[in-house]
Amino acid sequence: MKITINGRTIEAKEGQTILQAALANGMYIPHLCYHDKVGAAGKCRACVVEVEGMRGLQTSCSVQLRDGMVITTDSETVRNAQKLVIDLMLSSGTHDCLACEQNGNCELQDAAYFLGIERPSVQYGEINREFDTSSEFIYVERNKCISCGRCVAACNNTVVNQVLDFGHRGHHTEIVFDTDIPMGDSTCVQCGECSQMCPVGAIVDKNAIGKGRIWEFKKVETVCPYCGVGCKLELHIDERTNKIVKVKGVEDSPTNNGMLCVKGRYGFDFVAHPERLTTPLIKENGQFREASWEEAIELVASKFKALKDEFGPDSFMGLASAKVTNEENYTFQKLMRTAIRTNNVDHCARL
């Protein structure tokens, strides 16, 4: 079907909302509670637009397209309404970007930038909600929460862990864990879906705090090394320190749709661990000593040859690995079968 946004005619799909069609065509409309995965909430009202033939302003995240619809997202009325919403949000918490973990990755900041809001025009009184640092991997700062509800929807409908919810009333409404207990004491399994969904700096990954800003990192997509689900990861790498700083789930991956578990998201310390092996080791008189690759390979190959000649290929056993790549399992079994000449190859599929 054909619709018109800001005088531009575009082809849209049946079932799309105004916001979806606009975003798909590179037209930004500020939005905070809507996310592809958790869907429309119609809460934040930042995405209001004008639609010909409809009274008042419409939330573009919740209005389904009809053929021939004519939409305006950049009139003065619309802009003023959007500005007011974002302005009030900025006033409602400590949205100070300077040391915020989400700086450069914050959708509220994006909206403010888009609308040209330098400072909130209303100043609330003292805002001093408690920080929740009780969780091992997740840091919660309710002062920055805009009550968009994405984390609540994600926890309840996406990962279905059912820990997060809104508690209290009116001005005191805030996100709570279980029966409003500290996150670390709750039944939260720390999958981090809430942190991935949070549009602002209210829920962030603890182990990434202070490690650098989003634009400083190299992003690399790869596959989780833990269980067999094969979740796609986006690793954020600090190239100066050669370290993984943060892990995100890849949203458009058909395997995990951005979801991860506590190990995949936060259990990457082993990669840069000081106990990593960095050089071959040879045991002499019961003690390991460091060796060069030449020496180690020479020893392995000569020992393999001698034992094979004396005791035959079937006195060897090769254990391949369920944790290394296909390519390396292929070369491993090829080595056992062509160099040693044995089919004694197995791995711990059964264990």
Place this chain on the structure above:
Amino acid sequence: MAGLAASFGSGAMTNDIKGMKDSDVALIIGSDTSEAHPVISARIKQAVKEGRTKLIVIDPKKIKMADFAEIYACQRPGTDVAVLNGMMHLILKNGWEDKEFIVNRVDPESFEALKKEVENFTPEYVEKISGIPAETLEKIAELFGKAKVAALYYAMGITQHTTGVDNVKSTANLQMLCGNMGVPGGGVNPLRGQSNVQGACDMGGLPNVYTAYQQVSNADTQAKMEKFWNVQLSNKVGKPMTVAFDDAYEGKMKAFFIMGENPMISDPDLHHAEEALKKLDFLVVEDIFLTETAKLADVVLPATTYAEKEGTFTNTERRVQKLDPAVKAPGSAKHDWEIHQMIANKMGLSWNYQNAEEIFNEMASVTPSYAGMSYERIGRMGLHWPCPTKDHPGTPVLHAGKFTKGLGTMFAIPFRAPAEMPDEEYPTYLTTGRILQHFHTGTMSRKSQGLNNLAGPHVMISVEDAERMGVGNSEQVKVTTRRGSITTKAFVTKRIPKGTAYVPFHFWEAPANILTNNALDPVAKIPEYKVCACKLERA
């Protein structure tokens, strides 16, 4: 795997992750899904919450998924064949089987044999064996039998038994009986537990097959591979790992080459495994850390982690996905394939791989199910095998219209009890497995202080057993079996039934596999990690 290969002709998860939302009913038996496969558990929970799927959970432990279940049944460990036969008994008795599917897709003689076998498995008989009340089994059979499309999920809770192959064949029997094969939202779905366990199997990391399950004992295959690699090959089926350890223990093996595995935590009866490795003339270990196993080695070769590698993993749903290097390896650590190439060349071969992609292309050219794949085609989203040609879209659902082997085979499976049952001296069932916060032998996850803070070694015991011993949460308990004993913290929980103890196997401080029985399934050679007899004492 051996079980599904016998039933269908292919031993892998039959369906894909995306289709999990399409089941009317899902049965989880022998998988603690939210602990071991959390993201798949989320998919199933989503389907339940959205009202698409009704869930049945059968497990000795009242796992978290049971909270989402329409019906939960607590079975005694090691009674899966009886339970599944009982379900099939009721389905046949009530005429809920898929008659059309059976006529068209199943070997008729095998169906008759199954029918005859399950005749004896009345709900009352099954109750005696499994402890599941007859009326609960009736409800389960009705919900499952009447479902339009039902999926079955299992993990090591089905396979790690001396009857592992029998258990797997029983799941295949049930799914064929109900016509749930070859359709989205159905299938027999073994959830693979390690990032590339499917790939390691596909790549011929097994004693009886080259890549894509091409038999080493088949003369044509041997000739093809000899020509391809330009060497003479052995046609003798090799030893499975568990057998090789027994042989090493008896002094019959001389050298082990271990890549990225830690049998000193993962093997059954660790005392036995340690003795076996110590008797070798030469042990080479290639790993990222000086693991419990590497400490016993003569030579240790430093390798790279997932974050440093280029290559592919094949996930549980047979999707081949790409890994890309993100960080540089520490020191002089090398990729595993580079190490293999150095050894091969030193031993007189001439390998000349420049990168992982060259290896992939060589492998694909001799591997029918990967033949149509390339790094370019795998792209960001991956491809499901079988993908036999360059224009094949990949196969998310196996066995649509026809089984890999033609007609499916059902098997008449009598019930056999586990190798070691509780008795007067060791009155408690011991079962082992994973917890969410750690992975396998802990080589990776135990290096995270945060994960260690979240979960440490423990034994889960029932409230009744805790009260009997006068043990409270976090107090020390000694767990003893005929193989050895460990002392660890008690985790007292209503999720464990009386007379059962559960020990996660990740922890070297209290290794579950000091306790486990190395009795093996006669075909798959898988150890019986899920059942043995123990005694619990206040320590």
